[in-house]
Amino acid sequence: MLQQITHSGSSSEAVEPGAWGDRKIGRVMSPKMPLFHQGDEATHFYKVNSGVVMTFRLLADSQRQITGFCTAGDFLGLSSDDTHHDTAITVATSNVVSLTMADVRADVELQRELFNQTCSQLEDAQNMMMTLSKKSAGEKVAAFLVMLAKRQKRQSAEESQELDINLPMSRLDIADYLGLTIETVSRRLTDLKCKGVIKLPSRHTAHICQLGQLETMAGALA
């Protein structure tokens, strides 16, 4: 378990430079592949074309905070001081492109997109601060499911109350994202199941029965 968390030494495991596919097409990566490690020099940053990548940072005592789950269209790995302050690894099979600041300087449209995304990520992070500090365990779990539902619905632009969502990450990942323990995540999920708001057909799938209800339980955000 800790092995998953601790990053063994340097960037030795990260993808070697030059192994990236064409800039537009990107590179397909299987689950649990690191993009970069906390402390690495930030020579590149990345854009997710498909799949899920998560970023996290470690405290000295190996506590872990997952800072975000990146899905299609999201950028990650930007740094203000040329050092990565977190580690990024794929959660599911993903297609990722690698970029440099030189690419950005050459492309005005990319500049705009990048700046907007960064502002947007800052807002998300601030919302997450609210969630982490003010919400109860139940609200956090509900909010997490709603977030996943929104993202996965965006792709398959439905509008129904009912939908299946993917949970490619482990319970520990969810716990470390929400600032809870796996036990608490598990308990609150079964609560939701007992209340009939969701079903859990398999470990990595959730069926949402009443999205509106779930949103209510997630607590308002503004």
Added chain:
Amino acid sequence: MLQQITHSGSSSEAVEPGAWGDRKIGRVMSPKMPLFHQGDEATHFYKVNSGVVMTFRLLADSQRQITGFCTAGDFLGLSSDDTHHDTAITVATSNVVSLTMADVRADVELQRELFNQTCSQLEDAQNMMMTLSKKSAGEKVAAFLVMLAKRQKRQSAEESQELDINLPMSRLDIADYLGLTIETVSRRLTDLKCKGVIKLPSRHTAHICQLGQLETMAGALA
């Protein structure tokens, strides 16, 4: 108390356009003056020249999360969708300049500065996520004092273990920043006082006796 928190209707109280001084010199504002309100259209953003401005966001049930304290050099009020997602008010007397995206487009140096700052703020927000979800109350309060010490030292570039710091904000502000209650903030502060790490000569001043010790108690961040 709630009056302080609830924003009464629209942006009526915010500074009227045109009341800003010269773009470089800025505008002096007394404490508790709002710059903009959550929900306002984001026509301008701001840079703090001196003083302290805080930003916060409200949940529907009027819970408050302070998203940051901005001091000299910090930008605030950027938005990815032209709506302010938080409210900004001065904590102490401050000098603030107002800017627009047009200003940015006209100034390449400002672009760089702004982009760097935004990345940096994102990293800070992610660190804050760690603090909020993983640290104990005692660690949070210690970390808060260390943060203030670092900022105020940066200005008067000393390097000693001992220094006085200003606490212009109320205990409620500190609590809402750290995700605690005023009672807990108060208790942890008196703990630190009893341990001889700090002194509290007045309500809005703290004297740090052993900065190193305080940093240890704040818990490592990487």
Added chain:
DNA sequence: CGTGAGATTGATGCAAGTCAACGACCGTGG
């Protein structure tokens, strides 16, 4: 069909929240 990591469920403890009373400071007006 075993085996082990991941997930669930149950029992217990503790850190922080809540409720309540008191104390200290600040500005105001006599």
Added chain:
DNA sequence: CCACGGTCGTTGACTTGCATCAATCTCACG
């Protein structure tokens, strides 16, 4: 200048939600 009132802060008693510890379950994979 001092007396007063109100806000803000501190301290104490009690409650509670989540973490912790521990046992069992399940299901993915060799």
